Amino acid sequence: MINTNNSIAPLYQKVKDYILKKIEQGELLPNSRVPSENQLVAELKVSRMTANRALKELAYEGLLTRVAGVGTFVAEVQTKGHLVEVRNIAEEVRERGHSYSNIVVSHESVTLTSAVANEMELPNSVESVYHSLIVHQEDGKMLQVEDRYVNAQAAPEYISIDLKQTTPAAYLLANVPLHKVEHTVRAAMPSATIKTLLQMDDNVPCLILDRRTWSSGKLVSVAHLYHSAQSFSLTETIKRDS
Amino acid sequence: MINTNNSIAPLYQKVKDYILKKIEQGELLPNSRVPSENQLVAELKVSRMTANRALKELAYEGLLTRVAGVGTFVAEVQTKGHLVEVRNIAEEVRERGHSYSNIVVSHESVTLTSAVANEMELPNSVESVYHSLIVHQEDGKMLQVEDRYVNAQAAPEYISIDLKQTTPAAYLLANVPLHKVEHTVRAAMPSATIKTLLQMDDNVPCLILDRRTWSSGKLVSVAHLYHSAQSFSLTETIKRDS
DNA sequence: ATAGGTTTCCTGTATATACAGGTTTCGGCT
DNA sequence: AGCCGAAACCTGTATATACAGGAAACCTAT
Numbered sequence: 001m002i003n004t005n006n007s008i009a010p011l012y013q014k015v016k017d018y019i020l021k022k023i024e025q026g027e028l029l030p031n032s033r034v035p036s037e038n039q040l041v042a043e044l045k046v047s048r049m050t051a052n053r054a055l056k057e058l059a060y061e062g063l064l065t066r067v068a069g070v071g072t073f074v075a076e077v078q079t080k081g082h083l084v085e086v087r088n089i090a091e092e093v094r095e096r097g098h099s100y101s102n103i104v105v106s107h108e109s110v111t112l113t114s115a116v117a118n119e120m121e122l123p124n125s126v127e128s129v130y131h132s133l134i135v136h137q138e139d140g141k142m143l144q145v146e147d148r149y150v151n152a153q154a155a156p157e158y159i160s161i162d163l164k165q166t167t168p169a170a171y172l173l174a175n176v177p178l179h180k181v182e183h184t185v186r187a188a189m190p191s192a193t194i195k196t197l198l199q200m201d202d203n204v205p206c207l208i209l210d211r212r213t214w215s216s217g218k219l220v221s222v223a224h225l226y227h228s229a230q231s232f233s234l235t236e237t238i239k240r241d242s
Numbered sequence: 243m244i245n246t247n248n249s250i251a252p253l254y255q256k257v258k259d260y261i262l263k264k265i266e267q268g269e270l271l272p273n274s275r276v277p278s279e280n281q282l283v284a285e286l287k288v289s290r291m292t293a294n295r296a297l298k299e300l301a302y303e304g305l306l307t308r309v310a311g312v313g314t315f316v317a318e319v320q321t322k323g324h325l326v327e328v329r330n331i332a333e334e335v336r337e338r339g340h341s342y343s344n345i346v347v348s349h350e351s352v353t354l355t356s357a358v359a360n361e362m363e364l365p366n367s368v369e370s371v372y373h374s375l376i377v378h379q380e381d382g383k384m385l386q387v388e389d390r391y392v393n394a395q396a397a398p399e400y401i402s403i404d405l406k407q408t409t410p411a412a413y414l415l416a417n418v419p420l421h422k423v424e425h426t427v428r429a430a431m432p433s434a435t436i437k438t439l440l441q442m443d444d445n446v447p448c449l450i451l452d453r454r455t456w457s458s459g460k461l462v463s464v465a466h467l468y469h470s471a472q473s474f475s476l477t478e479t480i481k482r483d484s
Numbered sequence: 485a486t487a488g489g490t491t492t493c494c495t496g497t498a499t500a501t502a503c504a505g506g507t508t509t510c511g512g513c514t
Numbered sequence: 515a516g517c518c519g520a521a522a523c524c525t526g527t528a529t530a531t532a533c534a535g536g537a538a539a540c541c542t543a544t
Binding site: 010011012046047048049050053067068069070071 | 526527528529530531535536537538
């Protein structure tokens with residue numbers, strides 16, 4: 001029977017949930033057939049118009065693909081990030097209904113090289129900075145390598161957080177007030193290290209998002225976020241409000 | 243009576259066009275009431291379910307606002323201010339104090355391929371679209387390949403403008419009110435054509451900006467903007483005021 | 485065996501009907 | 515006057531029904 005909790009929700013929404021649940025649980029894989037409208041009528045005892053609305057809306061939302069005369073299928077997911085917002089990757093993945101996990105490659109205090117010092121607008125004379133290298137995974141697949149430097153002055157506790165539990169972005173957003181963000185998007189062929197970490201095929205470029213954040217006029221963190229261009233793009237939509 | 247041309251279009255689409263036309267002509271101003279479902283039934287001799295679908299979709303597209311028990315209203319128009327990201331490349335280059343020039347490779351009316359039709363959200367049955375391919379140059383160096391398709395219905399005069407004098411973005415910004423913009427940034431290895439046009443070295447990826455623009459709920463133009471990743475990146479800075 | 489027509493299943497559209505529930509207006513009663 | 519309930523509209527949801535048209539499988543005749 002259909003979702004018994006959420007009993008207030010309209011019927012077409014319950015049908016949508018019924019399909020979504022099957023997709024999330026892996027019962028329906030990408031490109032596989034989803035029940036036809038008439039099958040839903042029989043299975044869920046709803047009218048075809050209600051089943052039609054559920055499938056139509058899911059298709060409009062990009063989760064399903066419909067072909068007249070053929071059937072309805074689970075759409076291929078194309079991973080998309082948001083260009084403008086400073087988002088937490090774990091949340092983004094979970095909002096897509098997928099499972100998030102990560103591998104912490106390193107998390108340590110390092111001495112400044114002049115290149116990094118320059119990027120961080122710090123005098124290279126001084127202090128050490130924190131550095132972490134994390135591979136973020138979506139449903140077990142390599143999604144993003146996060147290569148991040150953090151100003152130890154601005155976030156002294158950063159070195160002691162558990163990156164398995166809290167992503168750097170989540171920690172920094174919660175603990176350091178953000179005043180300015182700079183995003184640079186670029187493309188490049190991956191270094192051997194990045195290529196290995198992301199398990200990339202040959203001759204595939206990276207889409208790289210460089211993010212620098214400031215608080216109180218001082219740079220807090222520099223992050224280089226590497227993605228395989230094969231499966232990643234950044235999208236933003238701007239609409240009139242209503 | 244309803245739109246007599248476009249007689250192939252489904253009825254709910256004609257109802258949408260009927261409303262859109264009134265908005266475009268200024269007959270329906272922002273925040274004013276649009277005909278209720280029952281009024282549309284009487285005026286256009288369609289069933290309420292069809293009127294309902296038309297209004298529901300227009301609301302979903304952001305052009306109308308619906309309030310249960312009250313009515314349906316034209317949404318607030320948001321001016322170009324929020325859509326500032328859409329820039330004219332000629333201006334950008336000149337603002338950097340460099341000289342702008344371009345090469346118009348092609349500028350013609352073409353028949354729709356199904357891939358482009360899909361991208362443009364148009365039925366591939368019908369109409370032709372305009373296509374132009376331009377190489378934008380900064381100080382004589384290849385900067386960007388602009389591969390653009392324009393909906394002939396939305397901007398019929400596009401085919402006759404002089405692209406040497408006016409860039410597509412400049413023309414469209416000035417002549418078609420912009421309601422929605424979608425940007426997607428991706429990376430890929432260049433095709434042979436693009437590589438030649440941009441005079442790119444071997445093994446260098448492209449940074450590609452795909453821009454789709456809508457007006458009155460209809461797609462106006464799709465542009466693929468190719469840049470050599472060797473010499474190009476996209477940057478934005480967000481400052482928080484409070 | 486193959487070409488061509490038929491059947492079957494699917495989505496897409498259109499309509500009439502029904503009821504629920506929110507909002508506003510209007511009129512009557514106190 | 516002020517309160518309150520009834521009406522009049524509105525959108526939102528749900529169903530049954532109908533036909534069109536695309537796609538694929540199947541079957542038949544040559």
